[in-house]
Amino acid sequence: MSAQLLFAALVAGSLYALVALGLNLVYGTLRLLNIAHGDLVMIGAYVSFWMLSLFGLPPVLSIFVAAALCGGFGWVIYVGMFRKLLATPALAQRLEANSLILFYGVSVILQNCVALAFTSTARGYQYLNEVHKFAGIAASGNRLMLFGVALALCLGMLLFLRFHLFGWSLRAVIERRDAAAVVGVDVDRVQMVTICIGFAIAGVAGVLVSMTEQITPFMGFPFTIAAFVVIVLGGLGNIFAGIVAGFALGFIETFGVALTSATYRSILIYGLFVGVLLLRPQGLFGKAIKIR
Protein backbone atom coordinates (compact mmCIF):
# COMPACT_ATOMS: atom_id res chain seq x y z
CA MET A 1 0.00 0.00 0.00
CA SER A 2 2.68 2.51 0.92
CA ALA A 3 4.63 1.69 -2.25
CA GLN A 4 1.49 2.63 -4.18
CA LEU A 5 1.26 5.89 -2.27
CA LEU A 6 4.93 6.58 -2.87
CA PHE A 7 4.40 6.16 -6.60
CA ALA A 8 1.39 8.48 -6.52
CA ALA A 9 3.48 11.07 -4.68
CA LEU A 10 6.29 10.80 -7.21
CA VAL A 11 3.91 11.23 -10.13
CA ALA A 12 2.24 14.25 -8.55
CA GLY A 13 5.60 15.64 -7.50
CA SER A 14 7.17 15.32 -10.92
CA LEU A 15 4.24 17.18 -12.46
CA TYR A 16 4.42 19.98 -9.90
CA ALA A 17 8.17 20.21 -10.37
CA LEU A 18 7.75 20.50 -14.14
CA VAL A 19 4.96 23.08 -14.06
CA ALA A 20 6.85 25.16 -11.49
CA LEU A 21 10.11 24.87 -13.45
CA GLY A 22 8.64 26.86 -16.34
CA LEU A 23 7.25 29.51 -14.03
CA ASN A 24 10.49 29.76 -12.07
CA LEU A 25 12.63 30.18 -15.20
CA VAL A 26 10.45 33.03 -16.41
CA TYR A 27 10.35 34.68 -13.01
CA GLY A 28 14.07 34.22 -12.42
CA THR A 29 15.28 35.71 -15.68
CA LEU A 30 12.56 38.22 -16.49
CA ARG A 31 11.08 38.96 -13.05
CA LEU A 32 7.64 38.47 -14.54
CA LEU A 33 4.90 36.94 -12.40
CA ASN A 34 3.13 34.84 -14.97
CA ILE A 35 -0.29 34.25 -13.50
CA ALA A 36 -1.31 32.80 -16.88
CA HIS A 37 1.18 29.95 -16.51
CA GLY A 38 -1.54 27.39 -15.72
CA ASP A 39 -3.47 28.48 -18.79
CA LEU A 40 -0.53 27.39 -20.93
CA VAL A 41 -0.91 24.00 -19.27
CA MET A 42 -4.56 24.14 -20.36
CA ILE A 43 -3.54 25.01 -23.94
CA GLY A 44 -1.17 22.05 -23.96
CA ALA A 45 -3.98 19.79 -22.78
CA TYR A 46 -6.28 20.95 -25.60
CA VAL A 47 -3.51 20.53 -28.15
CA SER A 48 -3.15 16.94 -27.04
CA PHE A 49 -6.91 16.33 -27.13
CA TRP A 50 -7.45 17.80 -30.58
CA MET A 51 -4.33 16.27 -32.09
CA LEU A 52 -5.54 12.85 -31.01
CA SER A 53 -9.21 13.41 -31.96
CA LEU A 54 -8.61 15.08 -35.31
CA PHE A 55 -5.39 13.55 -36.60
CA GLY A 56 -4.92 10.49 -34.42
CA LEU A 57 -1.62 11.95 -33.27
CA PRO A 58 -0.68 10.30 -29.94
CA PRO A 59 0.24 12.50 -26.95
CA VAL A 60 3.83 11.33 -27.09
CA LEU A 61 4.09 13.27 -30.37
CA SER A 62 1.72 16.07 -29.36
CA ILE A 63 4.34 17.00 -26.81
CA PHE A 64 6.33 18.58 -29.62
CA VAL A 65 3.31 20.36 -31.08
CA ALA A 66 2.34 21.81 -27.69
CA ALA A 67 5.93 22.84 -26.96
CA ALA A 68 6.17 24.63 -30.31
CA LEU A 69 2.80 26.34 -29.94
CA CYS A 70 3.30 27.53 -26.36
CA GLY A 71 6.95 28.39 -26.97
CA GLY A 72 5.87 30.41 -30.00
CA PHE A 73 3.27 32.17 -27.87
CA GLY A 74 6.05 33.06 -25.43
CA TRP A 75 8.04 34.55 -28.28
CA VAL A 76 5.06 36.65 -29.41
CA ILE A 77 4.45 37.87 -25.84
CA TYR A 78 8.13 38.76 -25.37
CA VAL A 79 8.66 40.52 -28.67
CA GLY A 80 5.25 42.18 -28.66
CA MET A 81 5.02 43.24 -25.02
CA PHE A 82 8.01 42.83 -22.81
CA ARG A 83 11.16 43.48 -24.83
CA LYS A 84 10.80 47.27 -24.79
CA LEU A 85 9.56 47.39 -21.22
CA LEU A 86 12.44 45.28 -19.90
CA ALA A 87 15.08 47.26 -21.76
CA THR A 88 14.08 50.49 -19.98
CA PRO A 89 15.28 50.34 -16.36
CA ALA A 90 12.60 52.71 -15.06
CA LEU A 91 9.81 50.69 -16.66
CA ALA A 92 11.40 47.37 -15.79
CA GLN A 93 11.24 48.21 -12.09
CA ARG A 94 7.48 48.69 -12.18
CA LEU A 95 7.06 45.75 -14.51
CA GLU A 96 7.36 43.06 -11.85
CA ALA A 97 4.21 44.28 -10.10
CA ASN A 98 2.42 45.21 -13.32
CA SER A 99 3.19 41.84 -14.90
CA LEU A 100 0.74 40.23 -12.49
CA ILE A 101 -2.10 42.32 -13.91
CA LEU A 102 -0.89 42.00 -17.50
CA PHE A 103 -0.77 38.23 -17.23
CA TYR A 104 -4.10 38.15 -15.44
CA GLY A 105 -5.48 39.76 -18.58
CA VAL A 106 -3.71 37.19 -20.75
CA SER A 107 -5.15 34.45 -18.55
CA VAL A 108 -8.75 35.66 -18.84
CA ILE A 109 -8.39 36.12 -22.60
CA LEU A 110 -6.94 32.63 -23.09
CA GLN A 111 -9.63 30.97 -20.97
CA ASN A 112 -12.46 32.76 -22.73
CA CYS A 113 -11.10 32.24 -26.22
CA VAL A 114 -10.79 28.53 -25.56
CA ALA A 115 -14.26 28.42 -23.99
CA LEU A 116 -15.70 30.21 -27.03
CA ALA A 117 -13.94 27.98 -29.49
CA PHE A 118 -14.43 24.62 -27.82
CA THR A 119 -17.24 25.29 -25.24
CA SER A 120 -16.62 24.64 -21.58
CA THR A 121 -17.65 20.98 -21.82
CA ALA A 122 -15.11 18.78 -20.08
CA ARG A 123 -13.12 16.65 -22.52
CA GLY A 124 -10.99 13.61 -22.06
CA TYR A 125 -9.48 10.69 -23.92
CA GLN A 126 -8.03 7.29 -23.25
CA TYR A 127 -4.35 6.74 -23.83
CA LEU A 128 -1.96 4.18 -22.35
CA ASN A 129 -4.37 3.34 -19.56
CA GLU A 130 -3.46 -0.31 -19.28
CA VAL A 131 -2.17 -1.11 -15.80
CA HIS A 132 1.33 -2.42 -15.19
CA LYS A 133 2.05 -4.31 -11.98
CA PHE A 134 5.53 -4.38 -10.52
CA ALA A 135 7.22 -4.06 -7.13
CA GLY A 136 3.87 -3.97 -5.37
CA ILE A 137 2.64 -1.07 -7.49
CA ALA A 138 -0.20 -0.90 -9.96
CA ALA A 139 0.72 1.87 -12.39
CA SER A 140 -1.10 2.96 -15.54
CA GLY A 141 1.04 3.47 -18.63
CA ASN A 142 0.08 7.13 -18.90
CA ARG A 143 1.19 7.85 -15.33
CA LEU A 144 4.49 6.11 -15.99
CA MET A 145 4.92 8.23 -19.09
CA LEU A 146 3.99 11.40 -17.20
CA PHE A 147 6.56 10.62 -14.55
CA GLY A 148 9.23 9.66 -17.05
CA VAL A 149 8.86 12.70 -19.29
CA ALA A 150 8.53 15.19 -16.40
CA LEU A 151 11.55 13.78 -14.60
CA ALA A 152 13.62 13.71 -17.78
CA LEU A 153 12.81 17.35 -18.55
CA CYS A 154 13.62 18.48 -14.99
CA LEU A 155 16.91 16.59 -14.94
CA GLY A 156 17.71 17.72 -18.46
CA MET A 157 17.22 21.35 -17.46
CA LEU A 158 19.45 20.91 -14.42
CA LEU A 159 22.21 19.35 -16.52
CA PHE A 160 21.85 22.16 -19.06
CA LEU A 161 22.20 24.77 -16.32
CA ARG A 162 25.15 22.93 -14.83
CA PHE A 163 27.19 22.20 -17.93
CA HIS A 164 26.14 24.35 -20.87
CA LEU A 165 27.50 27.83 -21.49
CA PHE A 166 24.00 29.08 -22.29
CA GLY A 167 22.83 27.53 -19.02
CA TRP A 168 25.48 29.50 -17.16
CA SER A 169 24.50 32.69 -18.89
CA LEU A 170 20.89 31.99 -17.91
CA ARG A 171 21.97 31.61 -14.28
CA ALA A 172 24.07 34.75 -14.61
CA VAL A 173 21.00 36.69 -15.78
CA ILE A 174 18.96 35.25 -12.89
CA GLU A 175 21.61 36.32 -10.40
CA ARG A 176 22.52 39.75 -11.79
CA ARG A 177 21.26 41.04 -15.07
CA ASP A 178 23.70 44.00 -15.25
CA ALA A 179 26.71 41.82 -14.48
CA ALA A 180 25.63 39.36 -17.15
CA ALA A 181 25.62 42.20 -19.68
CA VAL A 182 29.06 43.27 -18.45
CA VAL A 183 30.64 39.92 -19.32
CA GLY A 184 29.05 40.00 -22.77
CA VAL A 185 25.88 37.96 -22.33
CA ASP A 186 23.20 39.01 -24.79
CA VAL A 187 20.61 39.50 -22.05
CA ASP A 188 17.79 40.19 -24.48
CA ARG A 189 18.38 36.88 -26.23
CA VAL A 190 18.63 34.94 -22.97
CA GLN A 191 15.33 36.43 -21.84
CA MET A 192 13.64 35.62 -25.12
CA VAL A 193 14.86 32.03 -25.20
CA THR A 194 13.97 31.54 -21.54
CA ILE A 195 10.38 32.72 -21.92
CA CYS A 196 10.03 30.36 -24.90
CA ILE A 197 11.45 27.47 -22.88
CA GLY A 198 9.30 28.30 -19.84
CA PHE A 199 6.11 28.49 -21.90
CA ALA A 200 7.00 25.36 -23.87
CA ILE A 201 7.51 23.42 -20.65
CA ALA A 202 4.04 24.45 -19.48
CA GLY A 203 2.58 23.23 -22.78
CA VAL A 204 4.31 19.88 -22.40
CA ALA A 205 3.01 19.59 -18.84
CA GLY A 206 -0.48 20.17 -20.26
CA VAL A 207 -0.12 17.26 -22.65
CA LEU A 208 0.97 15.03 -19.77
CA VAL A 209 -1.90 16.15 -17.55
CA SER A 210 -4.49 15.63 -20.26
CA MET A 211 -3.73 11.89 -20.32
CA THR A 212 -5.05 11.46 -16.80
CA GLU A 213 -7.33 14.39 -16.09
CA GLN A 214 -10.37 16.09 -17.56
CA ILE A 215 -9.76 19.00 -19.89
CA THR A 216 -11.68 22.28 -19.48
CA PRO A 217 -10.88 25.90 -20.34
CA PHE A 218 -10.58 26.67 -16.64
CA MET A 219 -8.36 23.78 -15.56
CA GLY A 220 -5.26 25.97 -15.51
CA PHE A 221 -5.73 28.03 -12.39
CA PRO A 222 -4.99 25.25 -9.85
CA PHE A 223 -1.72 24.66 -11.70
CA THR A 224 -0.82 28.32 -11.47
CA ILE A 225 -1.43 28.22 -7.73
CA ALA A 226 0.48 24.96 -7.27
CA ALA A 227 3.40 26.36 -9.25
CA PHE A 228 3.49 29.52 -7.15
CA VAL A 229 3.36 27.44 -3.96
CA VAL A 230 6.28 25.39 -5.25
CA ILE A 231 8.51 28.31 -6.20
CA VAL A 232 7.75 30.06 -2.94
CA LEU A 233 8.69 26.84 -1.14
CA GLY A 234 11.93 26.59 -3.07
CA GLY A 235 12.78 30.27 -3.18
CA LEU A 236 11.87 32.46 -6.17
CA GLY A 237 14.28 32.04 -9.04
CA ASN A 238 16.14 29.15 -7.43
CA ILE A 239 15.73 26.51 -10.13
CA PHE A 240 17.16 23.46 -8.39
CA ALA A 241 15.37 24.10 -5.10
CA GLY A 242 12.16 24.66 -7.07
CA ILE A 243 12.37 21.16 -8.53
CA VAL A 244 13.01 19.67 -5.09
CA ALA A 245 10.08 21.68 -3.74
CA GLY A 246 7.84 20.37 -6.55
CA PHE A 247 8.46 16.83 -5.38
CA ALA A 248 8.03 17.94 -1.78
CA LEU A 249 4.58 19.35 -2.59
CA GLY A 250 3.65 16.09 -4.34
CA PHE A 251 4.58 14.14 -1.22
CA ILE A 252 2.91 16.53 1.21
CA GLU A 253 -0.28 16.53 -0.81
CA THR A 254 -0.43 12.80 -1.47
CA PHE A 255 0.43 11.68 2.04
CA GLY A 256 -1.52 14.51 3.64
CA VAL A 257 -4.67 13.56 1.77
CA ALA A 258 -4.11 9.88 2.53
CA LEU A 259 -3.82 10.62 6.23
CA THR A 260 -6.84 12.95 6.31
CA SER A 261 -9.25 13.11 3.39
CA ALA A 262 -9.53 14.68 -0.04
CA THR A 263 -11.47 17.62 1.39
CA TYR A 264 -8.28 18.79 3.08
CA ARG A 265 -6.34 19.04 -0.18
CA SER A 266 -6.80 22.77 -0.74
CA ILE A 267 -6.34 23.57 2.93
CA LEU A 268 -3.04 21.69 2.85
CA ILE A 269 -1.72 23.48 -0.21
CA TYR A 270 -2.82 26.99 0.73
CA GLY A 271 -1.85 26.42 4.37
CA LEU A 272 1.63 25.46 3.24
CA PHE A 273 1.82 28.54 1.02
CA VAL A 274 0.79 30.96 3.76
CA GLY A 275 2.87 29.14 6.38
CA VAL A 276 6.06 29.32 4.32
CA LEU A 277 5.50 32.95 3.40
CA LEU A 278 5.08 33.82 7.05
CA LEU A 279 7.81 31.68 8.54
CA ARG A 280 10.43 31.36 5.81
CA PRO A 281 9.85 33.93 3.05
CA GLN A 282 13.25 33.09 1.54
CA GLY A 283 11.96 29.55 0.83
CA LEU A 284 12.27 26.29 2.73
CA PHE A 285 15.83 25.79 1.62
CA GLY A 286 16.86 29.41 1.69
CA LYS A 287 20.38 29.68 0.40
CA ALA A 288 21.30 26.17 1.50
CA ILE A 289 20.70 24.45 -1.83
CA LYS A 290 22.18 25.90 -4.98
CA ILE A 291 23.20 24.35 -8.23
CA ARG A 292 26.92 24.42 -8.82
Add this chain to the structure above:
Amino acid sequence: MSGPIEPLLAVKGLSSGYGPVTILREIDIEAAPGSVTALVGANGAGKTTLMKTIAGLIPAWTGEIRFDGQDITRAATHHRVDQGIVLVPEGRMVFALLSVEQNLRLGAIAPRARKNVSERLEDTFRRFPRLHERKGQLAGSMSGGEQQMLAIGRGLMAKPRIILLDEPTLGLAPIMVKQVFAVIEDLRKDGYTILLSEQNSRLALEIADYGYILENGRVQLSGPGPELVDMPDVRRLYLGR
Protein backbone atom coordinates in the same frame (compact mmCIF):
# COMPACT_ATOMS: atom_id res chain seq x y z
CA MET B 1 57.85 62.24 -26.35
CA SER B 2 56.70 60.52 -29.54
CA GLY B 3 54.34 61.98 -32.10
CA PRO B 4 50.58 61.79 -31.81
CA ILE B 5 49.32 58.22 -31.59
CA GLU B 6 45.80 57.34 -32.75
CA PRO B 7 43.88 56.82 -29.50
CA LEU B 8 42.26 53.41 -29.08
CA LEU B 9 39.39 54.91 -27.14
CA ALA B 10 38.20 58.47 -27.66
CA VAL B 11 35.34 60.03 -25.74
CA LYS B 12 34.16 63.42 -26.97
CA GLY B 13 31.64 65.84 -25.46
CA LEU B 14 30.02 63.01 -23.51
CA SER B 15 27.20 63.64 -21.08
CA SER B 16 25.02 61.14 -19.29
CA GLY B 17 23.30 60.50 -15.98
CA TYR B 18 20.45 58.72 -14.27
CA GLY B 19 16.81 59.51 -14.94
CA PRO B 20 16.48 63.30 -14.95
CA VAL B 21 19.82 63.86 -13.20
CA THR B 22 22.80 64.87 -15.30
CA ILE B 23 26.05 63.52 -13.87
CA LEU B 24 28.64 63.74 -16.63
CA ARG B 25 29.04 66.98 -18.57
CA GLU B 26 31.07 67.41 -21.74
CA ILE B 27 33.63 64.77 -20.95
CA ASP B 28 36.62 64.46 -23.31
CA ILE B 29 39.07 61.66 -22.64
CA GLU B 30 41.37 59.46 -24.70
CA ALA B 31 43.28 56.28 -24.10
CA ALA B 32 46.34 55.46 -26.20
CA PRO B 33 47.01 51.83 -27.11
CA GLY B 34 49.24 50.02 -24.65
CA SER B 35 48.96 52.75 -22.05
CA VAL B 36 47.53 53.07 -18.58
CA THR B 37 45.10 55.98 -18.37
CA ALA B 38 43.92 57.00 -14.92
CA LEU B 39 40.60 58.59 -14.00
CA VAL B 40 40.87 59.96 -10.50
CA GLY B 41 38.63 62.04 -8.30
CA ALA B 42 36.72 61.98 -5.07
CA ASN B 43 33.83 59.71 -4.28
CA GLY B 44 30.85 60.83 -6.37
CA ALA B 45 32.95 62.59 -9.01
CA GLY B 46 31.43 60.45 -11.77
CA LYS B 47 34.14 57.86 -12.43
CA THR B 48 31.78 54.89 -12.29
CA THR B 49 29.15 56.69 -14.33
CA LEU B 50 31.76 57.33 -17.02
CA MET B 51 32.89 53.69 -16.98
CA LYS B 52 29.28 52.50 -17.25
CA THR B 53 28.59 54.86 -20.13
CA ILE B 54 31.67 53.67 -22.00
CA ALA B 55 30.61 50.05 -21.40
CA GLY B 56 27.07 50.81 -22.58
CA LEU B 57 25.30 49.99 -19.32
CA ILE B 58 23.76 53.46 -19.33
CA PRO B 59 23.14 55.44 -22.51
CA ALA B 60 25.14 58.47 -23.59
CA TRP B 61 22.94 61.56 -23.82
CA THR B 62 25.20 63.63 -25.99
CA GLY B 63 28.66 63.30 -27.47
CA GLU B 64 30.32 60.24 -28.93
CA ILE B 65 32.44 57.27 -27.99
CA ARG B 66 34.88 56.00 -30.59
CA PHE B 67 36.78 52.78 -30.30
CA ASP B 68 39.53 52.04 -32.76
CA GLY B 69 38.06 54.67 -35.05
CA GLN B 70 34.54 53.23 -34.97
CA ASP B 71 31.56 55.02 -33.47
CA ILE B 72 30.15 52.78 -30.72
CA THR B 73 28.07 55.40 -28.92
CA ARG B 74 24.83 53.47 -29.45
CA ALA B 75 26.11 49.86 -29.49
CA ALA B 76 24.65 47.35 -27.03
CA THR B 77 26.87 46.32 -24.12
CA HIS B 78 27.44 42.78 -25.37
CA HIS B 79 28.45 44.13 -28.78
CA ARG B 80 31.02 46.39 -27.12
CA VAL B 81 32.38 43.40 -25.23
CA ASP B 82 32.61 41.60 -28.54
CA GLN B 83 34.70 44.48 -29.90
CA GLY B 84 37.05 44.12 -26.94
CA ILE B 85 35.82 46.81 -24.55
CA VAL B 86 35.68 44.94 -21.28
CA LEU B 87 34.54 46.43 -17.99
CA VAL B 88 35.76 45.06 -14.67
CA PRO B 89 33.01 46.73 -12.68
CA GLU B 90 33.13 48.54 -9.37
CA GLY B 91 32.10 46.16 -6.63
CA ARG B 92 33.46 43.25 -8.74
CA MET B 93 30.01 41.82 -9.65
CA VAL B 94 31.20 38.24 -9.78
CA PHE B 95 28.47 35.62 -9.99
CA ALA B 96 28.34 34.45 -6.39
CA LEU B 97 26.35 31.30 -7.20
CA LEU B 98 28.63 30.14 -10.01
CA SER B 99 31.95 28.47 -9.41
CA VAL B 100 35.21 30.32 -9.99
CA GLU B 101 35.81 28.35 -13.18
CA GLN B 102 32.27 28.94 -14.45
CA ASN B 103 32.71 32.67 -13.82
CA LEU B 104 35.90 32.63 -15.86
CA ARG B 105 34.49 30.58 -18.71
CA LEU B 106 31.43 32.80 -18.83
CA GLY B 107 33.86 35.69 -19.27
CA ALA B 108 34.68 34.19 -22.67
CA ILE B 109 31.08 34.17 -23.91
CA ALA B 110 31.59 36.95 -26.46
CA PRO B 111 31.95 35.45 -29.96
CA ARG B 112 35.44 36.92 -30.40
CA ALA B 113 36.60 35.11 -27.25
CA ARG B 114 35.02 31.70 -27.88
CA LYS B 115 38.12 30.09 -29.39
CA ASN B 116 40.99 28.65 -27.31
CA VAL B 117 39.10 29.21 -24.07
CA SER B 118 40.97 26.46 -22.26
CA GLU B 119 44.37 27.94 -23.12
CA ARG B 120 43.26 31.35 -21.92
CA LEU B 121 41.90 29.74 -18.77
CA GLU B 122 45.35 28.24 -18.16
CA ASP B 123 46.94 31.67 -18.69
CA THR B 124 44.53 33.22 -16.24
CA PHE B 125 45.23 30.53 -13.66
CA ARG B 126 48.97 31.15 -14.14
CA ARG B 127 48.44 34.84 -13.51
CA PHE B 128 46.20 34.16 -10.50
CA PRO B 129 47.26 30.86 -8.88
CA ARG B 130 44.78 31.49 -6.09
CA LEU B 131 41.92 31.18 -8.58
CA HIS B 132 43.28 27.86 -9.72
CA GLU B 133 43.30 26.57 -6.15
CA ARG B 134 39.69 27.62 -5.78
CA LYS B 135 38.33 26.89 -9.22
CA GLY B 136 35.55 24.58 -8.03
CA GLN B 137 34.45 26.85 -5.22
CA LEU B 138 31.47 29.21 -5.39
CA ALA B 139 32.68 32.72 -6.19
CA GLY B 140 30.54 34.15 -3.41
CA SER B 141 32.56 32.24 -0.81
CA MET B 142 35.82 34.05 -1.58
CA SER B 143 37.32 37.10 0.09
CA GLY B 144 37.01 40.57 -1.42
CA GLY B 145 40.57 40.52 -2.75
CA GLU B 146 40.10 37.12 -4.35
CA GLN B 147 36.83 38.25 -5.91
CA GLN B 148 38.65 41.26 -7.37
CA MET B 149 41.23 38.93 -8.93
CA LEU B 150 38.36 36.83 -10.25
CA ALA B 151 36.68 39.90 -11.73
CA ILE B 152 39.92 40.87 -13.48
CA GLY B 153 40.50 37.27 -14.60
CA ARG B 154 36.96 37.10 -15.94
CA GLY B 155 37.64 40.30 -17.87
CA LEU B 156 40.85 38.86 -19.35
CA MET B 157 38.91 35.81 -20.54
CA ALA B 158 37.02 38.11 -22.93
CA LYS B 159 40.26 38.88 -24.87
CA PRO B 160 40.01 42.60 -24.07
CA ARG B 161 41.54 45.21 -26.32
CA ILE B 162 40.92 47.72 -23.55
CA ILE B 163 40.22 46.92 -19.91
CA LEU B 164 38.05 49.36 -17.99
CA LEU B 165 39.11 48.81 -14.38
CA ASP B 166 36.63 50.60 -12.16
CA GLU B 167 37.92 51.23 -8.62
CA PRO B 168 39.55 47.81 -8.31
CA THR B 169 40.91 48.54 -4.83
CA LEU B 170 37.62 49.70 -3.32
CA GLY B 171 37.18 48.20 0.13
CA LEU B 172 40.37 46.16 0.03
CA ALA B 173 43.01 45.89 2.78
CA PRO B 174 46.28 47.78 2.10
CA ILE B 175 48.15 44.58 1.29
CA MET B 176 45.52 43.65 -1.31
CA VAL B 177 45.68 47.17 -2.75
CA LYS B 178 49.39 46.59 -3.38
CA GLN B 179 48.68 43.28 -5.06
CA VAL B 180 46.05 44.79 -7.33
CA PHE B 181 48.50 47.50 -8.41
CA ALA B 182 51.12 44.83 -9.04
CA VAL B 183 48.61 43.05 -11.28
CA ILE B 184 47.96 46.29 -13.17
CA GLU B 185 51.72 46.73 -13.73
CA ASP B 186 51.92 43.17 -15.04
CA LEU B 187 49.03 43.76 -17.40
CA ARG B 188 50.72 46.87 -18.74
CA LYS B 189 53.95 44.91 -19.32
CA ASP B 190 51.91 42.34 -21.25
CA GLY B 191 50.74 45.14 -23.54
CA TYR B 192 47.17 45.59 -22.35
CA THR B 193 45.51 48.98 -22.69
CA ILE B 194 43.99 50.00 -19.38
CA LEU B 195 41.57 52.70 -18.29
CA LEU B 196 41.80 52.74 -14.52
CA SER B 197 39.51 54.64 -12.19
CA GLU B 198 40.69 55.09 -8.62
CA GLN B 199 40.05 56.94 -5.41
CA ASN B 200 43.67 56.22 -4.51
CA SER B 201 44.59 59.15 -6.73
CA ARG B 202 48.29 59.24 -5.94
CA LEU B 203 48.91 55.55 -6.53
CA ALA B 204 46.93 55.61 -9.74
CA LEU B 205 48.58 58.75 -11.17
CA GLU B 206 52.05 57.49 -10.31
CA ILE B 207 51.67 54.46 -12.56
CA ALA B 208 49.56 56.18 -15.22
CA ASP B 209 50.92 57.31 -18.56
CA TYR B 210 48.19 59.87 -18.65
CA GLY B 211 45.66 61.00 -16.06
CA TYR B 212 42.37 62.84 -15.82
CA ILE B 213 41.09 64.47 -12.66
CA LEU B 214 37.31 64.40 -12.45
CA GLU B 215 35.22 66.65 -10.28
CA ASN B 216 31.44 66.99 -10.33
CA GLY B 217 31.18 65.13 -13.60
CA ARG B 218 33.73 67.29 -15.43
CA VAL B 219 37.36 66.86 -16.32
CA GLN B 220 39.17 69.48 -14.24
CA LEU B 221 42.74 68.72 -15.20
CA SER B 222 44.63 66.29 -17.33
CA GLY B 223 48.22 65.47 -18.16
CA PRO B 224 50.90 62.79 -17.91
CA GLY B 225 50.37 60.97 -14.62
CA PRO B 226 53.67 61.72 -12.85
CA GLU B 227 53.49 65.39 -13.92
CA LEU B 228 50.06 65.71 -12.33
CA VAL B 229 51.38 64.20 -9.12
CA ASP B 230 54.13 66.83 -9.03
CA MET B 231 51.86 69.82 -9.52
CA PRO B 232 51.48 71.73 -6.24
CA ASP B 233 47.82 72.54 -6.87
CA VAL B 234 47.02 68.91 -7.56
CA ARG B 235 48.86 67.86 -4.42
CA ARG B 236 47.02 70.38 -2.35
CA LEU B 237 43.52 69.91 -3.82
CA TYR B 238 43.39 66.27 -4.78
CA LEU B 239 46.16 64.33 -3.13
CA GLY B 240 45.62 65.70 0.35
CA ARG B 241 48.91 67.49 0.88
